Amino acid sequence: MKVLMINGSPHKDGCTYTALKEIEKELNGLGIDTEIAHIGTKPVRGCIGCNKCSGGRCVFNDDIVNELLEKAETADAYIFGSPVHYAGASGSLTCVLDRFFYAGANHAYKPGAAIVSCRRGGATAAFDQLNKYFTIRNMPVVSSQYWNMVHGNTPEEVAQDLEGMQIMRTLGRNMGWLLKCIEAGRKSGVPLPEREPQAVTNFIR
Numbered sequence: 001m002k003v004l005m006i007n008g009s010p011h012k013d014g015c016t017y018t019a020l021k022e023i024e025k026e027l028n029g030l031g032i033d034t035e036i037a038h039i040g041t042k043p044v045r046g047c048i049g050c051n052k053c054s055g056g057r058c059v060f061n062d063d064i065v066n067e068l069l070e071k072a073e074t075a076d077a078y079i080f081g082s083p084v085h086y087a088g089a090s091g092s093l094t095c096v097l098d099r100f101f102y103a104g105a106n107h108a109y110k111p112g113a114a115i116v117s118c119r120r121g122g123a124t125a126a127f128d129q130l131n132k133y134f135t136i137r138n139m140p141v142v143s144s145q146y147w148n149m150v151h152g153n154t155p156e157e158v159a160q161d162l163e164g165m166q167i168m169r170t171l172g173r174n175m176g177w178l179l180k181c182i183e184a185g186r187k188s189g190v191p192l193p194e195r196e197p198q199a200v201t202n203f204i205r
Contacts (some may be wrong), residue, residue, distance in 0.1 A: 001030060001031075001032045001033065001076045001077075001158060001179050001180075001183065002032070002033040002034065002035065002074060002075050002076055002077075003027055003033070003034045003035075003038065003071055003075060003076065003077045003078070003079060003175065003179075004034075004035055004071050004075035004077070004078050004079075005020050005023070005024065005034055005035065005036045005037070005070075005078075005079045005080075005081065006020060006036075006037050006039065006078070006080050006081065006093070006096070007020055007036055007037065007038045007039065007078070007081050008039055008081055008082040008083070008089060008090045008093025008096070009038075009079060009081070009082065009083045009090060009117070010040075010041045010090070011083075011090065012038045012040075013155065014083070014154075014155060015066055015150065015152055015153075015154065015155055015157075015158045016081040016082060016083050016115070016116075016117045017036070017038075017081075017118075017155070018117075018150070018155040018158045019081060019115050019117055019150045019158060019164070019165075019168050020036055020079065020081045020115070020168075021036075021111035021163050022168040022169055022172070022173040023079060023115070023168045023169070023171055023175070024036065024172070025169075025172070026168075026169050026171075026172025026173050026176065027172050027175060027176055028101065028126070030172075030173070030176035031100075032176050032179060035071065035075075036080060037049075037064075037067075037068060037071060038075070039064050039068075039093060039096055039110040040064065040090055041092075042064070042140065043063065044063045044064065044065070044092045044095040045060050045062070045063055045065075045095060045097055045099070046083050046094075046095045046098060046099075047095070047098040047099045047102055048114070053102065053103035053114060054084065056067055056069060056073075056103065056104050056105045056106060057103055058099045058102075058103040059103075060099075065096055065099045065100055065103070066103075068096065068100055068160060069100060069103065069104050072100070072104060072107070075110070076111075076179055076182075077110050077112065077113075077142075077175060077178075077179055078107075078110060078111075078112045078113070079112070079113045079171075079175070080093065080112070080114050080115070080130055081111075081114075081115045081116070081117070082098065082114070082115075082116050082117070082130060083116070083117050083150070084117065084118035084119075084121075084122045084123050084126045085126075087121070087122030087125040087126060088117075088122070088124050088126050088129055089116070089129050093184060094103065094125060094129075097130075097133050100115050101133050102146065107137045107138075107139060108137055108138040108192075109138060109139065109140070109182075109192055109193075110139055110140075110176050111139065111140045111141075111175060111179060111182070112133070112139045112140070112141060112142065113141065113143075113148060113171055113175060113177065114127055114130030114131055114133075114134075114148060114149065114150065115148040115168065115171070116130070116149045116150075117149070117150050117151075117152070117158065118149065118150075118151060119151070119152070119153045120151070123147070123149040123151075124149075124191070126145055127148060127149060138193075140178060142171060142174050142175045142178055143174065144167045144168075144170040144171040144174060145166070145167060145170045146163070146167050147167075148168070148171055149164060149167070150164035150165065150167070150168065151164055152164075153195040155188075157172040167185060168204075178181065187190075201205065
């Protein structure tokens with residue numbers, strides 16, 4: 001089993017990374033492989049709604065999105081981490097996830113979790129934004145003992161957020177538990193939920 005963790009902060013080893021690493025330690029301790037992918041500081045295109053996605057890839061191939069989609073194919077679950085920018089997820093991560101979920105076709109029934117890192121406020125709004133990606137793609141959402149957030153202006157301050165770091169560890173254990181439950185169900189022959197053909201209804205006819 002493997003969890004793909006995406007660091008949506010422009011700071012590779014910053015506060016968001018500190019929180020992801022705390023989760024990673026728990027997952028690794030449960031025998032679950034992890035990979036932390038940093039989206040970096042290079043420009044990321046936003047989705048233009050061209051509907052030219054093909055083979056689970058975005059038509060644009062000049063940034064990190066298709067690389068992440070390739071990594072996603074061998075991942076059993078995702079964790080997205082973001083700093084809070086103006087009470088929302090980072091702009092770069094938002095661009096990545098819009099295309100990651102629109103072009104990618106194999107996300108259903110993979111557990112997903114979001115975490116956010118903020119200095120002071122806006123964390124719950126950013127957290128809500130990220131969770132919407134999971135709930136539109138038939139994905140189980142992994143929770144913790146409180147909303148998945150840490151507070152601090154530096155990695156050192158985040159490490160001092162004892163409750164926040166405990167929330168990250170609990171999230172890691174919950175993610176590991178759910179992955180093992182899914183694996184046990186698969187081995188015992190429990191099928192995936194039956195999927196109906198999708199109905200699309202516009203509000204103006």
